[in-house]
Amino acid sequence: MSESFEQLNKYQVDSLHETSEAATPEALDAVHLKYLGRKEGLLTQLLQTLPSLPPDQRKELGRKANEAKRALESALAEKKQSLESARLTKTLSETAEDLTLPGTPLVRGGLHPLTKVEEDIVAVFQRLGFNVAEGPEVETDDNNFTALNHPPDHPARDSHDTFYLKSHKDAAGAPLLLRTHTSPVQIRYMKTHKPPLYIVAPGRVFRHEAVDATHSFVFHQVEGLAVDEGISLADLKGALTLFAREMFGGSAEVRFRPSYFPFVEPGIEVDISCAFCSGKGCRVCKNTGWVEMLGAGLVHPNVLRGVGLDPGKFSGYAFGIGVERVAMFKYGVDDMRLFYENDVRFLRQFR
Amino acid sequence: MKVSLQWLKEFVDFDLSAEEVVKLLRSLGFDTASIERVGAGVSNVVTAKVESREKHPNADKLSLCNVFDGTTRFRVVCGAPNVAAGQTVPLARVGAKLPGGIEIKPATIRGEDSQGMLCSNRELGLGEDHDGILVLPEGTPLGEDINKTLFLNDSVLDVEVMPNRPDLLSHWGVAREISAALRKPLKMPDASIPDASAADLVWLKEPSLCSRYIGRTFGAVKVGPSPLWMKLRLERCGIRSINNLVDVTNYVMLELGHPLHVFDFDSLTSGRVTVRLGAEGEKLSCLDGVERSVDGRLIIADDARPLAVAGVIGGGPSSVSDKTKNVLLESAHFQPSHVRATRRKLNLVTESSYRFERGTDREMASVASRRAAHLILSLGGGKMTGARDVQGDVPASILVRFDPSRVESLLGFPISANEIRESMERLGFTVQSDGSTLQLTPPLHRGDVRDIADVAEEVGRLAGFDRVPVRIRAAAQNLESPSAERRLLADGRDYLIGQGFLEAKNYGLVSKAAWSALTGRVSEGLVELDNPLSLSGELLAPSLLPLLLANLQLNRRRGTTNARLFEVARAFSDDKGAAREQRLLSFVAGGNDHDEHWKFKPRALEFWDVKAWVEGLLNSWRIPGVRFEALGVPPFLHPSQARVLYVGASPMGLFGRLHPMKADALDLSRDTFVAELDLTALTAVKPSESGHAGLPAYPALIRDFSLVFPGDVSWDAVSAFVAREAENAETVELFDVYKGEGLPPEHRSLAFRVSFRNPRRTLTDAEVGKTQEKLLAGLRDRFKAVLRQ
Structure with a gap:
């Protein structure tokens, strides 16, 4: 009987030792077969002798043999996992590739720089609580001019060279036109909404003039309009200062100069401190430290009266931001035609 | 308006550089387009007389001149061919400085000493004229500083005058602004003249169109060249000198802003002028030699015929000539909008019409008349013989x-x-x-x-x-959500950008030729411009596709063969006489799915790509129930690889492969695909509700089907049939399409996988088996489908 116990001890010590010595999964399998093989396994065979032993020994040896078997099984499993992960690690490092090679060709497209700038501008004013309004590109003479205090036969109309439609006319029989600015949206909105009014109106406009590096017969504007009680030039300066800082950096300053646009009074030309030299003077700002950026002013009393608002009660400001102008300044584009050529090598630079 | 700084200083005493004046004007609201410097940095150049000229002994093209500056005689070598004895010329004496840092030193030229230089216009900084020395008028005093003689060291500012401030279209007007800004007094130019009157000189028949007409007559006038100072000032401000009388009117216009006119008084049939409307058929031969109809326009006439178009242009026959003896000087105030209408009708802008249509000053009419009279008299141009000041309707003064x-x-x-x-x-x-x-x-x-x-x-x-402070006023009221159309366009852009599309922007106009070449349509349904800039932009684009295809072409010619572009813009069509404006989202893609790659080889784009993009867009907008049909596919698309989108009976857009013949004609890849979706129309379609149905609680049973169908049975019809007829069918996915060997001709096999699921219980094999049998029978009855062997 002690022989069997000795045998068991030896198997236990040997099998655990052989397990820890096994260097490959195959060697592990051999250990498994040697001790736990279904027929030939040493432990298996030992266990098969149990029924022939006296009952007192049978119980004790049976318990110990099963313990030895479980210990070996768990040692084998543990060792197997560690061998496999070592092998995987080795394989992984052996199959390393040149990871600087280009990835799968899934190329993102992108917005047009003018759209990006337009959306940025609109977002600034939306944060101030402005609504977005839009109007048609084909407009009536009345909305584009007369209601904006450009009476018929007024020389101010000369500055807006206009495209007219050949056979399409408004209700009064006047030829329809392509809007020369986004300002008619002011009229449309004021006619259909009551103050307080705060809107921005982005859109495409048309001027009948030849195309060169700084002129285009098509360009984009973002119109702004605020009509409320007690609106002053200070509110305009506030809104535009916010715009300038969001677009050109937190230290941008705004300067007002008197100017003339028929639908505002006072009319204001708005300069923004040069973002390239921080106002010190450079080539971009022609050494003035300021860049002319947009036109603005307080809504002309005639415009308010024309849409049925009392200029004694309400006042308002309006501005028109040239999207191309901002984009050229922001991105350093010096030829407007690039925006309309749609060469993908240009467009890709704004993704 | 060109403004001479020296001239300004005659009216207001200020000491500012040209740059400082520009800055001051800018702060007052008036921009300056340019500063032109005239003869800056000239010193020790004086007027001198050429007393004699002889040929240089050692050079054919040079001459030796003896020149006298009133006190000293100089010997000067001169290269100008036009130099001659008796001329008065600018002499740069030794030590003189000229523009560009030139200093005159004693020199020996080909063996002859030269004590100075005779100057041309260019050498004095007066433009590019270098033909010869500048010959000054006879009677110019000798020894005078040339800066004084030629008004040198001046700057001419081109001030941009807005239409609301016609009062700035003169030196006096600009000086008035400067005087107000600097708090300095204004000095009026001399306008003193003797009294005169003439009772019947002016007959004003249209008092509403002419609020004032002042006529003055002068006799025994001597028409000739103007004095140098007047010529110089006119020329500096861009007006050509003609003769002393015409020059006076222009001079006073530049000085005081009021346009004037002179008539040859002897050419009038009567001793008076009438201000009236032109009659039907009446014509005037104008100063520029063009005959114009003056029907319905305000004119100045004698008793027989028109003499001038009021405020716009004079007539040729009554203009002042060398032989003129008696003149009539007109100074009037004409109604601005009538002058504007006239010049538009005549299609003629003159210095005069430009000012009258913007508005002139009735009082200034009188001042300008007197100032011009003063100048005519002081230039020895004759004597005043009569004057008449007639008032028309005077507008009420404003308070x-x-x-x-x-x-x-x-x-x-x-x-x-x-x-x-x-x-x-x-x-x-x-x-x-x-x-x-x-x-x-x-x-x-x-x-x-x-x-x-x-x-x-x-x-x-x-x-x-x-002084205006910065105040932030937030609106924060009446907030509106973005319009449905703007939501669609934002989502559509996002989707396409994710698919590799770059956004394009086009001018929105197309030529008739390009439109008809693409579509075969000539004029119906189009919106045309009355005044296109060129033939390439006659039409408001009815579609964005011709523009985007042109963009693809440009890129291809520049070497980019694989490109994807989209645009969101308005397009226009005629709708029973109205110009209909729709916002379209269009895209084009050509070439391969991507550029060359080391691992993934590019493949040509296919119809399935463009279909997927269109479906992707519709999904991103959650627009249900859009049908793709062959009905209405335009001829510029591939006849069997294109579809039109419909919601109900309304077309909402189209997509497909560009017709190979069009692709060839446009020099584009034959693998060019286009799509155009009508955002405005799609905005009207109610999007499906967003929400979710949770995760399925019971398992699905999967069954694969492989059936042979007649070739004309569409997958759409099969999948719709399965979805409708097979009980508990959750999804139907096509995984194989086969045509060819082993199948009857004109047949194809479709293999698809149906997932069956009941949301409330576990389905059994048996019941799905039954459904499967029923479905197969149904497909056989409906489509003559048989199981593939």
């Missing part, structure tokens, strides 16, 4: 009453009633105080000021808008 605190609330910075009053007075307004309100009478040259807003501008201008 602006306002509460000064309201000016403050518009400007947004504190400003006292006193400062407002003082500012307006500086600008020539008469101000009266009436308790808490102020009452302004604008001067006649400020017809633009009629409202408190105008007053706020004037006060703000003088105070400086730098």
Whole structure:
């Protein structure tokens, strides 16, 4: 009987030792077969002798043999996992590739720089609580001019060279036109909404003039309009200062100069401190430290009266931001035609 | 308006450089387009007489001149071919400085000493004329500093005058602004003349179109060249010198801003002029040699015929010539909108019409008339023989009453009633105080000021808008959500960008030729421009595709063969005489799915790509129930690889492969695909509800089907049938399409996988088996489908 116990001890010590010595999964399998093989396994065979032993020994040896078997099984499993992960690690490092090679060709497209700038501008004013309004590109003479205090036969109309439609006319029989600015949206909105009014109106406009590096017969504007009680030039300066800082950096300053646009009074030309030299003077700002950026002013009393608002009660400001102008300044584009050529090598630079 | 700085200084005494004046004007609201410098940096150049000229002994093209500056005689070598004895010329003496840093030193030229240089225009900084030395008029005093003789060291500013400020179209007007800004007095030019009258000189028949007409007659005039100073000033401001009388009218116009006209008085059939409307058929041969109809336009006439178009242009026959003895000087005030209408009808802009249509000053008409008369008399041009000042309808004077605190609330910075009053007075307004309100009478040259807003501008201008503080006023009320159309366009852009599309922007106009070449349609349904800039932009684009295809072409010619572009823009069509404006989202893609790659080889784009993009867009918008049909596919698309989108009976767009013949004609890849979706129309389609149905609680049973169908059975029909007829069918996915060997001709096999699921219980094999049997029978009955062997 002690022989069997000795045998068991030896198997236990040997099998655990052989397990820890096994260097490959195959060697592990051999250990498994040697001790736990279904027929030939040493432990298996030992266990098969149990029924022939006296009952007192049978119980004790049976318990110990099963313990030895479980210990070996768990040692084998543990060792197997560690061998496999070592092998995987080795394989992984052996199959390393040149990871600087280009990835799968899934190329993102992108917005047009003018759209990006337009959306940025609109977002600034939306944060101030402005609504977005839009109007048609084909407009009536009345909305584009007369209601904006450009009476018929007024020389101010000369500055807006206009495209007219050949056979399409408004209700009064006047030829329809392509809007020369986004300002008619002011009229449309004021006619259909009551103050307080705060809107921005982005859109495409048309001027009948030849195309060169700084002129285009098509360009984009973002119109702004605020009509409320007690609106002053200070509110305009506030809104535009916010715009300038969001677009050109937190230290941008705004300067007002008197100017003339028929639908505002006072009319204001708005300069923004040069973002390239921080106002010190450079080539971009022609050494003035300021860049002319947009036109603005307080809504002309005639415009308010024309849409049925009392200029004694309400006042308002309006501005028109040239999207191309901002984009050229922001991105350093010096030829407007690039925006309309749609060469993908240009467009890709704004993704 | 070209403004000479020296001339300005005759009216207001200030000591500012050209740059400082530009800055000052800018702060007052007037931009300057350019500064032109005239003869800067000239010293020790004087007028001198060439007493004799002889040929240089050692050089054919040079001459030796003896020159006298009134005190000293100099010997000067001169290379100019036009030099001659008796001329008065500019002499740069030894030590003289000329523009460009040139200094004159004693020299020996080909063995002859030269004590100075005779100067050309260019050498004095007076332009590029280098043909010879500048010959000064006879009678020019000798030894005079040439700076004085030629008004050198001047700067000419090109001031941009806005239509609301015609009073700045003169030196006097610009000087008036400077005087107000600098608080310096204005000096009026000499306009003193003797009294004269002539009772019947002017007959004003249209008092509403002419509020004033002043005629003056002069006899025994001597028509000839103007004095040098007048010529120089006119030329510097861009006006050619003609003769002393015409030059006086132009000079006074540049000086005081009021256009004048002179008639040859002897050419009139009568001793008077009539201001009347042109009759039907009446014509005038104008100063520029063109005959124009004056029907219905205000004219100046004698008793027989028109003499001039009021405020626009004079007539040829009554113009002043060398033989003129007696003249009539006109100074009038014409109604602006009538002058504008006239010049538009005549299609003619003149210095005169430009000023009259913007508005002139009735009082200035009289001052200008007297100033011109003074100049005519002092230039020895004759004597005044008569004068007549006739008034037409005088508009009521304007009175602006306002509460000064309201000016403050518009400007947004504190400003006292006193400062407002003082500012307006500086600008020539008469101000009266009436308790808490102020009452302004604008001067006649400020017809633009009629409202408190105008007053706020004037006060703000003088105070400086730098005083306006920054105040942030948030609206934060009446907030509206973005319009459905803007939501669609934002989502559509996002989707396409994710698919590798770059956004394009086009001018939105197309030529008729390009449109008909693409579509075969000529004119129906189009919106045409009346005044296109060129033939390439005659039509408002009815579709964005011709523009985007042109973009693809440009990129291809420049070497980019694989490109994807989209655009969102308005397109226009004629809708029973109305111009219909729709916002379209269009895209084009050509070439391969991507550029060359080391691992993934590019493949040509296919119809399935464009279909996927269109479906992707519709999904991103959650627009259900869009059908793709062959009905209405335009001929520029591939006849069997294109579809039109329909919701109900309304087309919503189209997509497909560009017709290979069009691709060839446009020099594009044959693998060019296009799509155009009508965002405006799609906005009207109600999107499906967003939400979710949770995760399935019971398992699905999967069954694969492989059936042979007749070739004309569409997958759409099969999948719709399965989805409709097979009980508990959750999804139907096509995984194989086969045509060819082993199948009857004109047949194809479709293999698809159906997932069956009941949301409330576990399905059994048996019941799905039954459904499967029923479905197979149904497909056989409906489509003659048989199981593939």
